[in-house]
Amino acid sequence: MQETEKIWFNGELVDWADAKIHVGAHALHYGSGVFEGIRCYETATGPAVFRLTDHLKRLSNSAKLLHMELPYSVEELRAASHEVIGAHGLAECYLRPIAFYGYGELGVHPGRNPVDVAIMSWPWGAYLGEEALTQGIRAKVSSWKRVGPNTIPHVSKATGIYLNSMLAVIEATQGGYDEAILLTDDGYVADGSGENIFLVKDEILSTPDLSASILPGITRDTVMEIAGALGYAVHERTIIRSDLHLADEVFMCGTAAEVTPVRSIDDHEIGPPGPITKAIQSTFFEVVRGRDERWSRWLDYAEKAPTPGS
Ligand code: PPE
Numbered sequence: 001m002q003e004t005e006k007i008w009f010n011g012e013l014v015d016w017a018d019a020k021i022h023v024g025a026h027a028l029h030y031g032s033g034v035f036e037g038i039r040c041y042e043t044a045t046g047p048a049v050f051r052l053t054d055h056l057k058r059l060s061n062s063a064k065l066l067h068m069e070l071p072y073s074v075e076e077l078r079a080a081s082h083e084v085i086g087a088h089g090l091a092e093c094y095l096r097p098i099a100f101y102g103y104g105e106l107g108v109h110p111g112r113n114p115v116d117v118a119i120m121s122w123p124w125g126a127y128l129g130e131e132a133l134t135q136g137i138r139a140k141v142s143s144w145k146r147v148g149p150n151t152i153p154h155v156s157k158a159t160g161i162y163l164n165s166m167l168a169v170i171e172a173t174q175g176g177y178d179e180a181i182l183l184t185d186d187g188y189v190a191d192g193s194g195e196n197i198f199l200v201k202d203e204i205l206s207t208p209d210l211s212a213s214i215l216p217g218i219t220r221d222t223v224m225e226i227a228g229a230l231g232y233a234v235h236e237r238t239i240i241r242s243d244l245h246l247a248d249e250v251f252m253c254g255t256a257a258e259v260t261p262v263r264s265i266d267d268h269e270i271g272p273p274g275p276i277t278k279a280i281q282s283t284f285f286e287v288v289r290g291r292d293e294r295w296s297r298w299l300d301y302a303e304k305a306p307t308p309g310s
Pocket residue numbers: 036037038165191192193194195196214215216217218219220253254255256257
């Protein structure tokens with residue numbers, strides 16, 4: 001990763017190299033953390049964070065679902081995000097807030113361990129490579145099932161859940177594919193290792209509903225709104241593997257992956273990025289870079305941010 005100068009850590013900016021935790025930290029042993037991925041994009045009027053408050057509200061909900069009390073409010077974390085962005089002056093960056101049970105006592109019950117909070121920011125280009133955005137990726141349905149709703153709450157973006165994603169993406173890439181698609185225990189399509197998924201059939205978009213153990217993606221929500229504005233119907237519904245194989249177009253979306261076309265699934269050729277995927281992708285990039293007035297409410301501009309501590 002491309003290092004930057006500072007990391008916001010428990011209320012202050014520290015040097016990148018000094019943002020350390022003890023090996024006895026609870027989160028290291030038990031995966032007891034929650035995190036976010038947020039992008040800040042360059043716009044004509046300076047850097048703007050895309051749906052910052054929505055991401056931080058999800059972080060707060062993720063913590064609540066793990067019985068974790070965040071020591072900072074959403075508004076405080078918003079100011080902290082702007083503080084770390086301001087420290088680097090980058091036109092574009094990825095933000096990674098993380099909250100986790102820190103060092104104190106070991107034992108599965110988190111007990112009185114402190115909750116540590118950090119926000120990193122660094123430049124992160126196209127998640128699956130620049131070519132993925134223009135040519136599409138090859139995906140494979142994983143033999144690993146998505147963690148079920150009564151195993152770990154999937155609505156929480158919890159660090160521990162990502163072992164599930166990690167195994168799936170290792171399997172996919174070892175098999176020569178770019179990304180994994182996970183099914184639920186019942187065999188319905190859930191999401192990618194780090195993205196939600198959409199298919200297009202006869203000009204109608206479909207995406208798995210929340211009962212399919214998906215992370216309720218903010219990009220997914222963005223795509224649904226864009227698709228609606230472009231005049232396409234979007235169905236949140238149960239999707240089977242065959243629906244993907246027979247789709248006219250498939251794409252994945254997420255903060256890191258943005259809108260990435262999928263050109264084949266399980267070696268079933270879907271084809272190069274289709275017209276609806278391209279329209280949604282290009283509108284998405286217009287929206288995040290502040291070139292579409294209709295969605296200006298989603299942009300949190302860096303220079304309008306409150307001064308820290310004021
Ligand atoms: N599903 C999963 C499993 C997931 O990890 C993400 C985000 C999404 C869906 C899309 O959510 P959203 O970003 O709100 O649209 N994955 C984050 C972490 C990726 C990583 O490798 O780290 C991200 O995209 O930032």
